[in-house]
Amino acid sequence: xxxxxxxxxxxxxxxxxxxxxxxxxxxxxxxxxxxxxxxxxxxxxxxxxxxxxxxxxxxxxxxxxxxxxxxxxxxxxxxxxxxxxxxxxxxxxxxxxxxxxxxxxxxxxxxxxxxxxxxxxxxxxxxxxxxxxxxxxxxxxxxxxxxxxxxxxxxxxxxxxxxxxxxxxxxxxxxxxxxxxxxxxxxxxxxxxxxxxxxxxxxxxxxxxxxxxxxxxxxxxxxxxxxxxxxxxxxxxxxxxxxxxxxxxxxxxxxxxxxxxxxxxxxxxxxxxxxxxxxxxxxxxxxxxxxxxxxxxxxxxxxxxxxxxxxxxxxxxxxxxxxxxxxxxxxxxxxxxxxxxxxxxxxxxxxxxxxxxxxxxxxxxxxxxxxxxxxxxxxxxxxxxxxxxxxxxxxxxxxxxxxxxxxxxxxxxxxxxxxxxxxxxxxxxxxxxxxxxxxxxxxxxxxxxxxxxxxxxxxxxxxxxxxxxxxxxxxxxxxxxxxxxxxxxxxxxxxxxxxxxxxxxxxxxxxxxxxxxxxxxxxxxxxxxxxxxxxxxxxxxxxxxxxxxxxxxxxxxxxxxxxxxxxxxxxxxxxxxxxxxxxxxxxxxxxxxxxxxxxxxxxxxxxxxxxxxxxxxxxxxxxxxxxxxxxxxxxxxxxxxxxxxxxxxxxxxxxxxxxxxxxxxxxxxxxxxxxxxxxxxxxxxxxxxxxxxxxxxxxxxxxxxxxxxxxxxxxxxxxxxxxxxxxxxxxxxxxx
Numbered sequence: 001x002x003x004x005x006x007x008x009x010x011x012x013x014x015x016x017x018x019x020x021x022x023x024x025x026x027x028x029x030x031x032x033x034x035x036x037x038x039x040x041x042x043x044x045x046x047x048x049x050x051x052x053x054x055x056x057x058x059x060x061x062x063x064x065x066x067x068x069x070x071x072x073x074x075x076x077x078x079x080x081x082x083x084x085x086x087x088x089x090x091x092x093x094x095x096x097x098x099x100x101x102x103x104x105x106x107x108x109x110x111x112x113x114x115x116x117x118x119x120x121x122x123x124x125x126x127x128x129x130x131x132x133x134x135x136x137x138x139x140x141x142x143x144x145x146x147x148x149x150x151x152x153x154x155x156x157x158x159x160x161x162x163x164x165x166x167x168x169x170x171x172x173x174x175x176x177x178x179x180x181x182x183x184x185x186x187x188x189x190x191x192x193x194x195x196x197x198x199x200x201x202x203x204x205x206x207x208x209x210x211x212x213x214x215x216x217x218x219x220x221x222x223x224x225x226x227x228x229x230x231x232x233x234x235x236x237x238x239x240x241x242x243x244x245x246x247x248x249x250x251x252x253x254x255x256x257x258x259x260x261x262x263x264x265x266x267x268x269x270x271x272x273x274x275x276x277x278x279x280x281x282x283x284x285x286x287x288x289x290x291x292x293x294x295x296x297x298x299x300x301x302x303x304x305x306x307x308x309x310x311x312x313x314x315x316x317x318x319x320x321x322x323x324x325x326x327x328x329x330x331x332x333x334x335x336x337x338x339x340x341x342x343x344x345x346x347x348x349x350x351x352x353x354x355x356x357x358x359x360x361x362x363x364x365x366x367x368x369x370x371x372x373x374x375x376x377x378x379x380x381x382x383x384x385x386x387x388x389x390x391x392x393x394x395x396x397x398x399x400x401x402x403x404x405x406x407x408x409x410x411x412x413x414x415x416x417x418x419x420x421x422x423x424x425x426x427x428x429x430x431x432x433x434x435x436x437x438x439x440x441x442x443x444x445x446x447x448x449x450x451x452x453x454x455x456x457x458x459x460x461x462x463x464x465x466x467x468x469x470x471x472x473x474x475x476x477x478x479x480x481x482x483x484x485x486x487x488x489x490x491x492x493x494x495x496x497x498x499x500x501x502x503x504x505x506x507x508x509x510x511x512x513x514x515x516x517x518x519x520x521x522x523x524x525x526x527x528x529x530x531x532x533x534x535x536x537x538x539x540x541x542x543x544x545x546x547x548x549x550x551x552x553x554x555x556x557x558x559x560x561x562x563x564x565x566x567x568x569x570x571x572x573x574x575x576x577x578x579x580x581x582x583x584x585x586x587x588x589x590x591x592x593x594x595x596x597x598x599x600x601x602x603x604x605x606x607x608x609x610x611x612x613x614x615x616x617x618x619x620x621x622x623x624x625x626x627x628x629x630x631x632x633x634x635x636x637x638x639x640x641x642x643x644x645x646x647x648x649x650x651x652x653x654x655x656x657x658x659x660x661x662x663x664x665x666x667x668x669x670x671x672x673x674x675x676x677x678x679x680x681x682x683x684x685x686x687x688x689x690x691x692x693x694x695x696x697x698x699x700x701x702x703x704x705x706x707x708x709x710x711x712x713x714x715x716x717x718x719x720x721x722x723x724x725x726x727x728x729x730x731x732x733x734x735x736x
Contacts, residue, residue, distance in 0.1 A: 004045075005029040005113075008038040009053035010061065018051055018080070021109050024185075024203060027117070035061050046072045049116055051109070053080040076116040080109065110203065111312050115347055183630075184208060184306060184315070186422030190403060192431040193469075193624055198398045201407065203419045205395065206314040207321075209328055211301025214316065217333050219300060220375075221340035224368035227261040231296050235262045235287035262287040265303045309339060310346025311392065323351065325393035333375055334383035337365040351388040358388050399434045401475025401485045402427070406622045413635075414626075424627040428469035433462060436732040437472040441702075444725035445477055448704070453713045458704045458725060459486035461606045465699055468610065468618035468639065484707070491585055491599035492705060495718070496557045497681030497690045498596040500612060500653060501578040503554050503562075504645070505569045507652040508577070513659075516547040519564040554656045555664030557680060559595055566594040580644050581611035596681060605692055606701035612653050613677070613694045615645040657693075665719050666691065672730055680718030686711045689721035695730070702726045 005027060009015030012033040019031045029051070032038035035058075042050070052065050062085065069077045079089055079098040089098045099112060187202035223230050229237050241258035259267070266286035271279055290299060309319035319339050320328045331339070341349050341361035351358040363384050370380045397403070406427055410418050417423070441458045448456055462472040475485035484490070507513075553561035566574050574594055575587045585600040587593050603620060611617045618641045626635040645653075657677035660666045665680040678693020687709055692701040702722040705712060712721055 004047040005049045005051070005117075006038075006042065006047040007031045007051045007053070008042075008065075009033060010035060010057060011053065011055070014053050014055070018053060018109055021203070022051075022113060024110075027113065035064075039064060042068055042072075046075045048074075048120055049076045049078070049113065051078045051080065051113060054085065055080070055082050057081075076120060078109075078112050078116060111310075114308075185420045187318070188418050188421060188423035188425060190406065190425045190427060192399070192427055192429040192434070194431055196398065196431040197396050198427065198429070198431075199400075199403050200395050201410075201419045204314040205312050205318045205322070206305070207317040208305050208315065208422065209301075209317040211297050211304075214301060214304060214328055215331065215336075217374075218304075218316065218328060218331055218336040218339070220369060220372070221333070221336040221365055222261070222300070222304065224372050224374070225337075225340040225365045226264070226343070228368070228372055230261050230300065233260060235291040236260055236284055259283070260287065261303050262290055262299055265299060265306065266290060268306050269302075307343050308346060309342045310350050311352070321395075322393055323389050325391075332383070332386070333369075333379050334362070334366075334386035337369065337383060338362040338388060340365050351390070352392055355388050355390075362388065398431065399429055399473065400479040400483075401487060402429055402434070402470065402473040402622070404475075404483065404485060405470075405473065405488050409622055410626075414628075417628075417630075421628065421630060426624045426626075428464075428471065428622055428624050429473070430471045433733070434472040434474075437462060437474050437729055440725050440729035440732065441474045441477065443728055444702075444704070444721075447724065448712075448716075448721060451713070453716065453721075455706060456704060456712060456721075457482075457486055457707055458702065458722075459490070459602050460703075460725065460729065461487050461603050461701050462729075463606055463610050463620060463699050465610055465614055465694060465697060468607070468621050468641075469624075470620055470622045471698065482707070486703065486707075487602045489601070490703075490707075491601055492688045492703065493596055493598070493683040494600050494605060495596035495681035495683040495688055495690055497605060497679050497692050497718070498578070498594065498598075498600075499554060499557065499562050500657060500679055501581065501583075501608070502566045502569070502574050502594050503550060503656055504581070504612065504649065504653050505574045505577040506550065506565050507649045508646075509569045509573075511550060511565075511569075513551045513652055513655055514549050516549055517553055517561040517565050517568075518545055518547045519560040520545055551656055551659045552663075554679070555659040555662075557660075557665050562594055563591060566591065578608065580617070582608040582617050596683060602701050602703045605690070606699055609678075609692045609694060609701065610699045611644060612650070612657070613699055615643050615647065615650045616641050617644045618642070661693075665717075666693070666723060668719070668723055669693065669727055669730075671727065676730065678726075680723060682717040682719075686713065686716045686721075688712075689716060689718045691718050691722040691726045693726060693730075698733070700726055700729060702729075 005022065007015055007018050007022070007029045009018065009031075010033060015031050015033050019029050022029045030041075030047075032041060046068075050068075054062060054065065057065075065077070065079075069075070077097060079085070079094070081089070081098060086098045097112070097116075099109065184206055185202070185204045186206050186208055187200040187204070189200050189207075190198045192198055227237070229240070237258065237260050240260070243258070263283050263286075266283050267279075270286055271282060294302075304316040306315065308314050309316075309322070311322050313319040313322040316339065317328050319342070320326055320331055320335070323339065324331065324335050326335075338351065338358065341358065341364070344361070348354060349358045349361045366375070366380050366383050369375045370377065375383075406425070407418070410423075410425065414421070414423065437460050441460055445456055445458055457476050458474070459476065460472070460474040461470065463469065464471055473487050475487040475489075476482055548558065548561050550561075550565070552558075553565070571589060571591060571594070575589065578587055583600050583604050585598070585604060587598045590597065607617075607620050618639060621637055621639055623637050628635060654677055657679060658675065660679050661669045661676055666678055669676055669678065672695075674695055676693055676695045678691060681690035681692075682688070687705060689704040689712055690702065692699070694700065702725045704721040704725070
């Protein structure tokens with residue numbers, strides 16, 4: 001009987017992701033995205049399995065699901081919920097049924113679903129077999145005498161019917177020759193440019209390993225556990241099947257299986273996960289065909305690469321990494337025996353859930369290996385004395401904000417193949433620089449906390465000036481707490497870091513760094529010291545007007561001169577200059593925009609500053625190359641590099657930005673041992689603090705603020721909140 005699976009998610013897109021995830025494993029599910037429709041369907045006919053995605057569920061919906069689960073124990077409910085509701089389920093003793101859903105994990109959903117489904121299928125199969133055995137016992141004696149007289153006719157009919165049934169069962173079976181091009185769902189690996197594994201993307205966490213790289217001790221362990229006669233039979237083991245049959249009859253239930261490794265491979269690759277006579281016949285037929293077409297080592301290699309080992313690990317290499325943090329080639333006898341113990345029941349024998357049962361099953365495998373003569377008594381005793389693993393070796397996830405940015409780019413290019421095709425992706429990230437960036441952000445936020453500034457977030461981006469490659473990216477203080485990337489997704493008012501684009505436009509219109517701007521006398525005592533009277537009015541001033549040089553105006557981040565300069569050169573020209581350098585977000589056509597009232601992302605602003613530093617605009621690049629075994633050659637992103645600022649203007653803007661450090665708001669950066677350039681920025685009420693600057697190799701931007709807005713704190717500015725992080729990071733960069 002086919003299991004009925006229902007998926008309920010008020011978020012239609014997330015529900016569709018779950019439905020397609022199940023479809024990859026040939027599990028058909030009915031999807032509901034309406035609470036009323038789901039409620040009516042569930043109450044009218046409870047399904048076998050309910051997968052409930054309730055990240056943003058209403059209290060009414062959540063209450064209904066909990067009541068439904070309590071009153072319908074025959075339905076296996078899997079919860080994909082937020083942290084608070086997972087904690088609620090843990091209190092109720094249901095933690096093993098729940099998974100966090102902030103970021104849907106297709107592989108984890110499959111693991112949870114398969115575990116529940118297998119439990120139901122095994123229970124049904126055992127019940128069905130037990131009933132069949134009992135009926136067979138009752139009927140056997142009654143039928144024995146009657147059939148003795150009719151043996152010839154009965155035998156003929158039986159043979160004919162059996163032969164016909166066999167022909168019908170094996171008709172339409174898949175061609176095993178396609179195994180020659182075996183391409184399992186394989187994890188794609190993402191590396192930094194300096195060859196550090198950052199993470200893997202997968203539906204099934206698997207890394208294919210050729211059979212000749214699997215050590216003999218590993219193969220011997222699996223043969224001892226699953227099929228000691230593997231190299232002697234032709235696909236099935238008749239003696240083993242008979243032993244299993246009589247043992248099951250004796251026990252009155254399904255307690256022992258007789259499948260060989262070849263049969264298990266046929267079942268995993270070609271058949272649906274159901275228990276029936278027809279499927280068993282198909283399994284045997286496929287096993288014979290596989291044995292005729294492939295060598296024993298090829299069959300064993302395919303089996304070891306396809307098998308599920310629990311804890312979201314598919315294939316021997318992923319299992320070795322998950323349970324022991326090492327490659328298959330490095331497994332010891334004890335470790336090989338433990339992995340061989342798992343496929344029979346991965347959850348039951350998990351060392352993390354049931355260490356005692358795991359140890360018993362591992363020692364059983366070691367006993368079989370000793371009996372088979374593949375290990376010595378000394379090896380056996382040493383392996384049996386080895387503790388089972390206690391630490392789960394989770395897949396690497398370094399530079400998580402950068403990885404999420406890369407994933408969006410990769411999915412645009414490769415789609416769903418990113419999680420199934422075993423791509424090797426080399427990014428532009430320099431992991432040594434990334435670590436320094438993370439430390440600088442952590443230290444800066446820590447210093448702000450020490451001043452009583454709680455609840456702050458920070459972001460940092462590093463671009464290579466020559467190529468536009470992203471060398472490091474920090475999108476927040478804690479990815480586990482929030483996956484929102486403040487470097488690429490948060491659009492915040494840019495404040496005074498926007499002002500250089502006004503001065504860029506002025507330089508392009510013929511102004512020089514030492515030219516004066518005439519504007520109304522400032523109220524600030526700091527600015528008062530920098531200005532001079534404008535004269536008799538011949539320069540557009542008069543009583544109450546003063547003048548200041550472009551250099552001093554930018555160095556001290558003066559608002560009045562910036563506004564006056566923007567009016568002189570034209571607001572539209574300023575906006576066009578900013579867009580030309582790399583700011584893609586909308587800049588509203590109001591004069592307040594020249595003081596940073598419009599929003600932009602940190603990555604946009606850093607990229608625009610890279611243009612100021614080099615004259616060349618180029619799109620930020622996060623990928624170096626992608627090796628796709630299914631395609632010829634290596635894919636590399638195309639990088640455009642357009643000159644948008646002339647050399648003389650570039651020299652002028654760099655000079656002005658250097659003055660910000662030498663004599664302006666970024667004076668603390670003079671502590672660095674090399675020329676640096678940049679600009680501080682602070683928005684109204686100290687809501688956002690910025691510093692973006694560069695040396696001769698990299699441009700680095702830092703933002704500090706609160707996700708929901710609100711002041712960072714009294715008297716906090718770009719100079720006090722963002723610049724210290726920037727300086728700490730720049731100190732850590734090693735000069736060539």
